[in-house]
Amino acid sequence: MKTNLKPESLSPRDEIETVISKIRELIINRQLEPGDKLPSERTLSEKFGVSRSQLRLAIQKLEFYGLVKKYPKSGTFVSKIGVGALNSMMANILHLQTPDFKSLVETRLILETKAVKLAAVRRTEQQLYQIELAHEAYINKSINGENAIDEDLLFHLKLAEASCNSVINSLMLVITPEIITNFVTNKICDKTNFSTLIKEHQDIVNAIKNNDPDQATESLKIHFNDLYQYCRT
Amino acid sequence: MKTNLKPESLSPRDEIETVISKIRELIINRQLEPGDKLPSERTLSEKFGVSRSQLRLAIQKLEFYGLVKKYPKSGTFVSKIGVGALNSMMANILHLQTPDFKSLVETRLILETKAVKLAAVRRTEQQLYQIELAHEAYINKSINGENAIDEDLLFHLKLAEASCNSVINSLMLVITPEIITNFVTNKICDKTNFSTLIKEHQDIVNAIKNNDPDQATESLKIHFNDLYQYCRT
DNA sequence: TTAACCAATTTGGTTGACCAATTATAAACT
């Protein structure tokens, strides 16, 4: 039987969620409306019974999801979003699960498929050169029989850059490393031989060079065929 | 003529970028290899001439993009990604522009189009019910002539949830509020009358209900026709 | 009455000191 001497003590992580829950209740109870200025950090930390640093972390998280907006030395304001949406989004944030590998891969496929399509239309000469450079580096490393996973990653990052869509590029930057690190453990790559992979890369490069978005999309789908299969299982 | 008495003083934002640049140089010069443990925060802050809090913020940013991994009370470690990729990603992070509105909308279209397609296949009965509930709320608010932008947003968030892809759902949560707030200023919505919008929503709901992914995709494209046009301009 | 200015207060941002968990080191016992 646990004595549980300190029932009020929570881990910092839980404290952050507690703060978000409390702020959510304030909004639900209409004590805090969209557009309103939040009470000062000191006031809220005292009101919620947490330290100011923990409260700041909670607000930082809310700001990351765009639910509040901070103005330095001035105050923090609730975003001008409807109460229902605010409520739902906060519930989502509170229940956020750590992303599963399959969702990561699936999302990567979606984003990169669109990225190469856009790249074929929008790429600058400079970006095309960067892609070709990365492609050559991949070839040189690969023909020596060495593992060229680094060069492969770099090649795909350059594809995302050439989409000329800053959001796609950012999102790819966020989800790619997580995929790479899990890749090593899940052993999904190195199924085919390197010469096939080189040719698949070359097809993508050519399509982008020729400003052919449909061909670029098709070439990428072929290249990612294994990944597509994986997502269906 | 400016006297510039404190040439070394930078804004905190710039200090963070300075720290990332310095860490990047360490990696380029092979003084820090993938998988290595970084020097302690105190050591690095002294070495770089910044306060520990600023250094922590820089490392927090690197961790967000998956370039380093923190283990509490133990140390911070460089992710096991190739040097070339690390270098390129850090350069990307340093040059990250604040996302432009068109990229945001374009990415939202990509993600939500795929989300409804997946939702039509994977949605649970509970998720379908949530979507229908949000749809009815939208109708009830809309037929009174009131602005139902909140209910509309909620409806679309439920669609993303029903995709059963945690990453898509998270990304939608991140980019949606930013779009909404800019929507008000850019005045892209309220072009069509509410009865048309209700029917478009209804078509999406029906397609998801009937587990028809292609129809769901098509219905959403019709609904987002104005947005597609906007992205092409 | 109005506008401009100034001081006091409030704000988020920043810092150096402290904390507990972890790890490295060395001593001690078998």
Add this chain to the structure above:
DNA sequence: AGTTTATAATTGGTCAACCAAATTGGTTAA
């Protein structure tokens, strides 16, 4: 000599005090 245990040093995490910018309210001069 090898293993275990005790101890000291190092680590990232946390906190309360401090800082400068921004706001606010009142006062004064036009």
